[in-house]
Amino acid sequence: MNTASHALDHHDGHHPAGLLRWLTTTNHKDIGTMYLTFSLLMFFVGGAMILGVRAELFQPGLQLMKPEFFNQLIGVHALVMIFAALMPAATGFANWMIPLMIGAPDMALPRLNNWGFWLLPPAALLLTMPFFLALFGIGDGAVATGWTLYAPLSVQGGIGVDFAIFSIHILGISSIMGSINIIATILNMRAPGMTLMKMPLFCWGWLVTAVLLIITLPVLAGGVTMLLTDRHFDTHFFNAAGGGDPILFQHLFWFFGHPEVYILLLPVWGLMPHVLSTFTRKPIYGHTAQVWSFIAIGVLGLIVWAHHFLTSGLPVPALLYFMYSTMSISLPLAVLFFCWIATMWRGAMSFETPMLFALGFIVLFGIAGLTGLVLADVAADAQYHHSYFVVAHFHYALFAGGIMGVMTGVYYWLPKWTGHMYSEKLGKLHFWLTVISFNFTFMPQFFLGLAGMPRRIPDYALQFAEFNAISTVGAFALGLSQLIFAYNVWRCVKGGDKATDRVWEGTEGLEWELSSPPPHHSWETQPVIKAG
């Protein structure tokens, strides 16, 4: 495909400056920047929490904190990382890039876009506020149930659970607004000639994500509302003594929670082919196959939720169904891996920072996929469930898959957004320190899980001491490495070598036709996509 016409109109006036600009902006680039900045901030907040946890786990015994506070740090870390760091990062990418990629002047519903973002800070505040309230003797701290909020523990928990429930509601409303906007933008604002099958894979990844969010979020909202009424209005949805069923909450939570994994990963899977194609100087291999894989993963992701609680006493036919359906997800995922590798095959590869992160993503996310197959096996899961093996598995999925994917995108698009090149030297240093320290942190956790160490405990048997010590050292190195990332981004925003419009040699797509940085109002003249 190529563009027949485009314009680079610069009309930077007509928008307020200073704080008012950010409060009232409806510009997709401003809102994308706010999402990404918020995400980076919350990434460090969530990261600091888990460093507290890892410090406690450095040695057996209780050294630094009470078990209750330990549980709170774990629960809020997960909620912050998933809802306030990873999801906003992906939404930030969507805001910045979807209009540029499809040739639209902005998102379809710009005011909704602004409201969607500004719901996030109060939600994050609600989530973390109980920590501070406890300092003044109000309540007993933040939610201490883990991010799953399982009943009956959450029915009995303190005010932190109520704060978490309201926060989840607000985050859900924000996500719904974002999803509706993304669906409307992608379907209605594509440039003439850009059919759905010509649409960039990043947009496809986000389209499937947005549909998944719309289907699953009401289930989470219903579930946490039922939890709230059980806590305060004497209902017994999840109270076995009152005729309720605590396992029902697990169904409700994971019907949202499992697709949530794909919600976090699909935008990254959509981004990967663009990066691989750019740095191998080859067209994307299997565009159509990847689109259908996204759709297949979306559909399968909706029907496999109970593999997260295979040990809860499900009937044998259900166990078999959820085992086989979960394993079947590996088929479309294998298609994606094949296409990514085929894109690179015999390409003129170069190893700039985004490509390094993309390669790191493929290798480490592959480990997440393989260990996921182990957990999907009903017999093996009986051994590994609720062990550190699960913790290691989902961090290979969500850190190596999600966060490293986001970093791939940031390094890939940052020169386009800012008009400046980041420091390649610092980028590569960041990559190697991240990959090495990540594996030091989480690889030992596989062995801990295999040896039987349960998750979510502040103290452990002496036999687990060495691997925990290595994991803690790795975690601190991993946390500190991310300061290089923040500094590199900051340097790039403030200045640096001028980026060209196409930034990278092998780029394809409408977004690279615009200047770096793009004008405040881009695509004022409609581009037209021609067949080819």
Add this chain to the structure above:
Amino acid sequence: MAITMKEAAGARSWIARPNCSLTPTLRRGLIALILAASLITSTAFLLAGAWLVLPFAGIELFLLFLALRAIDRQASDYESIRLDDDSLVVSTRQSAASFSRRFQTAWARVTLEPDDGREPLVCIRAHGHSAHVGRLLTPDQRRQLFSDLSSRLARPH
């Protein structure tokens, strides 16, 4: 934004419409997909005792409906000018509000006028009445339209 120009039977017309890539078939398919998935999910959980999922799904579908309706209203916006030897007719539709005005070609004058500090709009005036067009056009397209109209109106009738 797309502007099309037609010439037939001595009359020339310009029609501008916003770009809308959402076809009716795609819209129906999207609604059917999300409605079916939401209803199946909510009903299954309703039968399992989790009836509170249903109202949330309803609220969400209502929001989606509002968004699609907003898109629909935008899709039906247009600005058109029809010019022949006797008359110049300006018709616009913006957010379901329609406007139409007829000018005598011999008396019509066209100018570019600032639009509340933004890029100027094309303004057509005659006999104390005026009509502004170009909200659906880019600045370049407005200037092109102004130039076309000016040259047409400058010809003897």
